[in-house]
Amino acid sequence: GGGGAESLDYEVIENYAYREAQAKRSKLFNWYYAMLKWLIALLIGVGTALAAVFINLAVENFSGWKYAVTFSIIQHSYFLGFVVYALFNLALVLTSVFTVTQFAPAAAGSGIPEIKGYLNGVDTHGILLFRTLIGKVFGSIGSVGGGLALGKEGPLVHTGACIASLLGQGGSTKYHFSSSWLRPFESDRERRDLVTCGCAAGVAAAFRAPVGGVLFALEEVTSWWRSQLMWRVFFTSAIVAVVVRTAMAWCKSGKCGHFGSGGFIIWDISGGQEDYSFKELLPMAIIGIIGGLFGALFNQLTLYITSWRRNYLHKKGNRVKIIEVLLISLMTSVISFGLPLLRKCSPCPNSEANPDIDCPRPPGTDGNFVNFFCSTDKEYNDLATIFFNTQDDAIRNLFSAKTFHEYSAQSLLTFLVMFYSLAVVTFGTAVPAGQFVPGIMIGSTYGRLVGIFVVKYYMKLNVDEGTYALLGAASFLGGSMRMTVSLCVIMVEITNNLKLLPLIMLVLLISKAVGDFFNEGLYEEQARLRGIPLLESRPKQFMRSMIAQEACKNQQVISFPRIVKVSEILYVLRSNKHNGFPVVGHGRNGEELVIGLMLRSHLLVLLHSKRDFQSSPFPCDPRGVTSRHIWSDFVKPISSKGMTIDDIHLTEDEKEMYIDLAPFLNPCPYVVPEDMSLAKVYNLFRQLGLRHIFVVPRPSRVIGLITRKDLLFEE
């Protein structure tokens, strides 16, 4: 993470400047604006899809070369082969960690907790910048290509979000279009919608799962949701699917170099198990329980390690971060190359009985049955098949149907232990890292293990080990990330086997329930650790018995009068860190009235521009404002610190002048009576995505009552 976090303002600040800006918008502009939303959704889809294809191609080509070179060298010397393999990995990982630490610190990790925070109303500095996008794309090529125990799917969600926010801003923070026709998304609220589209696009591109993407954005990432938005998010995902499919069709014709072996469906197991018997539900439930336990353990371990890293290791500077990653890379190379060497090869299955199977696989392909350190030609090394391979291919091999007894229980167990440890250790290092693919690896390993036992004991059934591997993968992800519907749909979309839907559901229900018993989901835990203050969707129980006043008990409210001296503003802004200040004026009869809320960031803009300084302490003409400011002056760029009080430099004369705050303040922030229960206040705050609520005395009279009837205007 890149430092502090600040709340976003999802409320529309209906001040004079904003209303003028709205009034000036022509009919044409409104129409154009509606179109632009769709155009931007289209561009988000195209951009994210291309980013995904680019990352995919780069990773596949790098690892393709790597394995090709290594395999050709080990014909002569295994030691030399290992050296080349390890160096290749080190080089790739080094580019990744170097990019991240030197150039884009916010690109480390998966980025999903930060995006989740953004969509919950907290902006973490740096997460949606252009440089983060660059760091994320090139960083994940390095870290995934370098064979670390992490995936590229999480970073793709972040990538999608970055692309969306940059498109919405009309460019990066520094270089952007200045015309309001090209950057009309100037409120946090509109940007939020775009980022939601971007997340969905990321998942859709990563797993080629458009519906899964929509659901992921809906279930896991976003905190507010409207069904109109669903329609737009869906459109974006559909575009992603079309672009990725087209790119893949183009690549299939050999124009992209090495390209892996998956089709549009990443891990197609439609040839697998068709049906299941009631007896099998028991082992499947056991897979669910294992998934819940292993997932919860994973969350807990990574939480400890990450918090240790943050508090000790990473405080020592970038050099330590780089050395750490390089050591882990070396360790990964040693384990993934060394362990298969210790394993005895198995003889290939009878090729007459299984005519589809190529064993050992011909050099230069990426299927099952890798011949590695075997004495004869008709043997394969089952540990190398999963360990000494890209993760995508390893998963494909683990999921593969009709390959009974390909893996020995011993190899799977070794792999499970080693890979689980590697995944835990790798998590939280300074490289872009997703947890989906490692999770699928871990889960499918123990799933296949269970499958082996089922085949052994329930002999008569039409059981397929690959199906169990898939269920295992679902269970681990469910146990760690605690998603349900979206994960279920993603699983179905990546394997193209709808018949397994009820089974996946069952496994997910169990693993989530078991996991919830121990701790929170991975992303929530990580967000908490990183100091991202997520607001849950429901108030805590004890809030029912608290009142609003108690939440701000010891507060000395700092407010401004309507017309205020510049020096006083300076003094107040320096003396505290609050981001909003009530403004108190006078009514017609001279009585005191709260006339609105002034944001710190808007005050800073006023102080910086100096255009509104006046020498008399009397109200100004609000119409003058529109000639001095345009609305976009007040808009803060996404995820940057913005101006601070130290950027303001004023002369003594200027400090003696006045500002009339009336045209700039938010005239109607939401208010609650002092004795409203905190649970209700929480609901108000959370459902509407507010940043400030005023606690005020009980009203003395009711001017009117608004009911449903009053809000229905029939055209």
Add this chain to the structure above:
Amino acid sequence: GGGGAESLDYEVIENYAYREAQAKRSKLFNWYYAMLKWLIALLIGVGTALAAVFINLAVENFSGWKYAVTFSIIQHSYFLGFVVYALFNLALVLTSVFTVTQFAPAAAGSGIPEIKGYLNGVDTHGILLFRTLIGKVFGSIGSVGGGLALGKEGPLVHTGACIASLLGQGGSTKYHFSSSWLRPFESDRERRDLVTCGCAAGVAAAFRAPVGGVLFALEEVTSWWRSQLMWRVFFTSAIVAVVVRTAMAWCKSGKCGHFGSGGFIIWDISGGQEDYSFKELLPMAIIGIIGGLFGALFNQLTLYITSWRRNYLHKKGNRVKIIEVLLISLMTSVISFGLPLLRKCSPCPNSEANPDIDCPRPPGTDGNFVNFFCSTDKEYNDLATIFFNTQDDAIRNLFSAKTFHEYSAQSLLTFLVMFYSLAVVTFGTAVPAGQFVPGIMIGSTYGRLVGIFVVKYYMKLNVDEGTYALLGAASFLGGSMRMTVSLCVIMVEITNNLKLLPLIMLVLLISKAVGDFFNEGLYEEQARLRGIPLLESRPKQFMRSMIAQEACKNQQVISFPRIVKVSEILYVLRSNKHNGFPVVGHGRNGEELVIGLMLRSHLLVLLHSKRDFQSSPFPCDPRGVTSRHIWSDFVKPISSKGMTIDDIHLTEDEKEMYIDLAPFLNPCPYVVPEDMSLAKVYNLFRQLGLRHIFVVPRPSRVIGLITRKDLLFEE
């Protein structure tokens, strides 16, 4: 519909009685309550699944007998066959319309607009009663079994919702458990969640599409959504899938009589088209456009006809309703039996080239190639294949793959025109009626028509007419109901063909966009017509420039003092129809203060029970309240009128007594300052699901400020 509509109260009324009730709840009760939520979700799933299986079996058996008898009679006399066929239909339809008109008027139609209204905050009288459930189940058996142009899927959603609300209430309005352990869901807010589960269960059971069910509830029906709820809804859907699958496995062994020919996947077309070329995108886009046009036309026509029915025809009483339905049934019989008679039979396809095809189909089965009024044995009547068949089987035939040229363009066109007209006319009659299946029928007909042309002109391609039929079905539903993601998933789940996902998405995007150009979605139009005041999720544009005060401009607020004479309450309640009244009291220093909101329904409970009458006009001891009332006294049963002022009978002496309202009122309704923009008020009202908002003067001071930090309590 069954009369007026009234708003629901999603706000928790935190008055004295409620707080006492909460405080008395033990830890054990809270735990039990959390478990009970899941238990009820399970029961909703099981109940809805069983209802669906029951309806399905009944329909399949009735129509199975009907067609078997008719087919055996027409061997001798076509006229006699027709008479039997028409009488059979009339009898079934008569039971349906009789049940509905005499016993459960709220069971007419699909019920989805009403449920949508319920989940938007408007309770239509009668929709969630036990008798409505009964009427819905038996009514749809009659209307679907009787061969009308309507489906059983919409009614199943309503059925699921009824089951959910009855389970949540612990029984029907009259007969229910009285222990609070068995009926703990006593607020509208909790019941809303259950009804959402019920809707999802309905769709999941109707289409055997669990994920589709969740998405339907989310996208189309509900207005508020939390991701915790998603998890519970998902659980319910999974249960439905398991129960339905188990029941079907049991039925497959022949224990259920006639059972249709579908498996768990209703219209499996996984054997269809595997791939598509870019050239095909054009005809597919055309299908999308046709779908949008036909769908919008359908909405418009049904709107006119329904409004004519409501305003003229149905005012004349139940007898007219019954006659109307019987006439339509007769017309349907004549058309579906008569038109195929006019059609010349086609020779069966070459059985050597297509060994899978059984032509003509053997008697007693329900496949393609029906031999009806043909001169020779080796012929089939293509119009009869779709028209003289149950709708499920007709759709299966239309979707069927590898049956090129089975249908002539002429037959399809005839069918399209006739069935479209029948569907329009049947819509809005006094029987339970869904629009999904008719929509799929219509859509797949023109889809297959387009497919025929594609096969003809793009000869070289691997085109399958069944795939085009599927796309047509999607396009019509999209053009009429305007759903996107959920429809897409439902389509994939009912046909088990994930490869078509991007195509379905494309078609849906186009058809929805085209349809939106003309009018609103079917359910919104119908809800408007029925006087269900749905609040959209976003405020209208002009509300930005209105203020709260303008919405209640000419209002004379009617309020109560804290201690009020019974006769005055009676007078006020008689003299207006408002449902909420501000209560004004006095603060410590004698100043006037708004102390809360009193609901009419709660006042009626107080007047009816008389327990709180007191002779002195002084504040009562609130602790006494808990001995006089339990919280559930104040809970209104779902979708019944509840008490009215006419149910109150008081003596003159009683009228002279007083009531202290303080313990019963909602002490903190949400308030807005008088000059807040109406758009913001709307957001508050809509997002939080409120019933009343007080418009009050601007506050004079700010007691405190609540920000995100103040709402985060770390345990």
